[in-house]
Amino acid sequence: MKLQQLRYIWEVAHHDLNVSATAQSLYTSQPGISKQIRLLEDELGVEVFARSGKHLTRITPAGERIIQTAGEILRKCESIKQIAQEFSNEKKGTLSISTTHTQARYALPDVISDFMKQYPDVALHMQQGTPMQIAEMAADGTVDFAIATEGLEHFGDLIMLPCYRWNRCVIVPHSHPLAKVPKLTLEALAEHPIVTYVFGFTGRSKLDEAFSRRGLEPKVVFTAADADVIKTYVRLGLGVGIVADMAVDHKLDSDLVALDASELFEASITKIGLRRGTFLRGYMCDFISRFAPHLTREVLVQAMQCHSRQEVEDLFADVALPTY
Numbered sequence: 432m433k434l435q436q437l438r439y440i441w442e443v444a445h446h447d448l449n450v451s452a453t454a455q456s457l458y459t460s461q462p463g464i465s466k467q468i469r470l471l472e473d474e475l476g477v478e479v480f481a482r483s484g485k486h487l488t489r490i491t492p493a494g495e496r497i498i499q500t501a502g503e504i505l506r507k508c509e510s511i512k513q514i515a516q517e518f519s520n521e522k523k524g525t526l527s528i529s530t531t532h533t534q535a536r537y538a539l540p541d542v543i544s545d546f547m548k549q550y551p552d553v554a555l556h557m558q559q560g561t562p563m564q565i566a567e568m569a570a571d572g573t574v575d576f577a578i579a580t581e582g583l584e585h586f587g588d589l590i591m592l593p594c595y596r597w598n599r600c601v602i603v604p605h606s607h608p609l610a611k612v613p614k615l616t617l618e619a620l621a622e623h624p625i626v627t628y629v630f631g632f633t634g635r636s637k638l639d640e641a642f643s644r645r646g647l648e649p650k651v652v653f654t655a656a657d658a659d660v661i662k663t664y665v666r667l668g669l670g671v672g673i674v675a676d677m678a679v680d681h682k683l684d685s686d687l688v689a690l691d692a693s694e695l696f697e698a699s700i701t702k703i704g705l706r707r708g709t710f711l712r713g714y715m716c717d718f719i720s721r722f723a724p725h726l727t728r729e730v731l732v733q734a735m736q737c738h739s740r741q742e743v744e745d746l747f748a749d750v751a752l753p754t755y
Contacts, residue, residue, distance in 0.1 A: 529565035624670035
């Protein structure tokens with residue numbers, strides 16, 4: 432069994448069983464990959480992939496387990512490389528993160544700018560997607576960690592570290608009736624068409640829960656993953672916008688009125704999701720502590736040693752999280 436063979440089956444599984452695409456991504460030949468997979472299957476005595484003629488059709492039950500273990504081995508090998516790099520050059524390397532539009536657009540720019548000034552030899556790669564997509568990237572090792580409000584809890588291998596609390600505001604044009612109400616209520620909101628986040632994005636679940644508890648059904652007429660898109664359609668008069676507080680710039684959005692909705696909706700918590708067993712290089716710890724100052728290197732070490740999600744939650748039970 433060779434490490435190269437494990438990489439081949441892992442990559443094929445993550446290229447939708449397309450051996451040709453895998454070969455292109457690994458800069459090698461399709462016949463070479465197919466041969467090595469066959470040799471591995473012959474050695475193991477089981478098929479990793481089911482076939483129809485020369486085409487791979489699905490991953491076998493045995494293959495599922497084998498590929499999962501292969502991924503763990505490949506990540507351990509990557510950790511070994513990172514350990515060596517940490518001691519050879521602690522300020523040079525790569526950092527890959529996955530996150531949502533809201534974090535990338537509003538919460539991360541200053542952190543990334545300061546980080547890149549401090550670490551000019553670290554190549555930083557950011558991938559955006561849905562909360563589930565970015566959590567999966569962290570879980571399977573595509574990125575070093577994910578930053579999101581929702582989705583991380585679905586992956587048991589992720590250690591979730593709380594970063595900050597945030598809430599929502601309601602945005603309307605100056606001429607809108609809600610701009611003149613003395614106190615905003617859920618009942619008043621429910622009387623108007625609503626423009627807000629797609630379900631599963633940016634704490635949307637807290638919004639739905641709040642209406643449901645009051646026996647109200649909001650008239651959500653338009654959803655988007657991007658707060659800037661939501662603001663655009665509020666300006667067009669499509670409805671009342673509900674967005675994250677951080678998404679409102681009082682200078683750029685001076686044509687809109689932002690109404691505090693923190694008493695209407697439960698606060699959400701943005702978290703960082705890390706794979707168990709991840710080796711955190713010094714600059715990775717620094718990036719995290721710049722984003723969430725209470726997540727010091729010492730705290731990160733403690734969190735990584737926790738054996739369950741409950742232990743991690745207990746670790747942060749008495750921590751007063753900052754509010755964005």
